[in-house]
Amino acid sequence: MLVKKTALPNDSYKDLPGETWAWATELVREITAGAKNDREKVARILTYVREAAEYDRATGKMDSDHTDFAKWFLEESETGHCVHYATATAVLLRAAKIPARYVEGFMAQPSGDGLAYVTGLNAHAWTEVYFQGFGWVPFDPTPSLQDMENQEQEPEQPSSSSSRSPVTTNLMMLLTLRIMSLKASRLSRILFSTSLASMAR
Numbered sequence: 001m002l003v004k005k006t007a008l009p010n011d012s013y014k015d016l017p018g019e020t021w022a023w024a025t026e027l028v029r030e031i032t033a034g035a036k037n038d039r040e041k042v043a044r045i046l047t048y049v050r051e052a053a054e055y056d057r058a059t060g061k062m063d064s065d066h067t068d069f070a071k072w073f074l075e076e077s078e079t080g081h082c083v084h085y086a087t088a089t090a091v092l093l094r095a096a097k098i099p100a101r102y103v104e105g106f107m108a109q110p111s112g113d114g115l116a117y118v119t120g121l122n123a124h125a126w127t128e129v130y131f132q133g134f135g136w137v138p139f140d141p142t143p144s145l146q147d148m149e150n151q152e153q154e155p156e157q158p159s160s161s162s163s164r165s166p167v168t169t170n171l172m173m174l175l176t177l178r179i180m181s182l183k184a185s186r187l188s189r190i191l192f193s194t195s196l197a198s199m200a201r
Contacts, residue, residue, distance in 0.1 A: 049088045104124070
């Protein structure tokens, strides 16, 4: 099992620096206003971060005039990549008092034989959220290529699949992809044989 039903070890996964806490809590109150539970809050935060900037792997570094990486990304930078999206999501989730952590690993799709070939090109970052009774559940706030293509082709026409929440979509995509022990410089073969639990229902 990739997700273990264990108790949250401590409250450090809700901590933020004081200056970050000040602006992040104010912003997250606006984002999650009216949300009925943590699942709704997570979905709204994922959507907000995903729409905050255009995806660009060539995004430059934060300049020396800024000291808060997440705030700079959400308010100043017009582009970002997985590190930016995952960091900002973890910050906002913690500001909502939801345990969250930033994770780096690899993202790959199995081929027809059930094997995936993973190299440094598959390096990725995402966010994990702790749910009581389930443990750590991965979510990917980074816009996918399909997301960007859909926005370009039908910007004003919601598709029939729009009712699927980001919670469901990201859970299905990343449950099998948390591979933390591989070195990015080494070609590896991994057998994906885990089944998806129905935790997003």
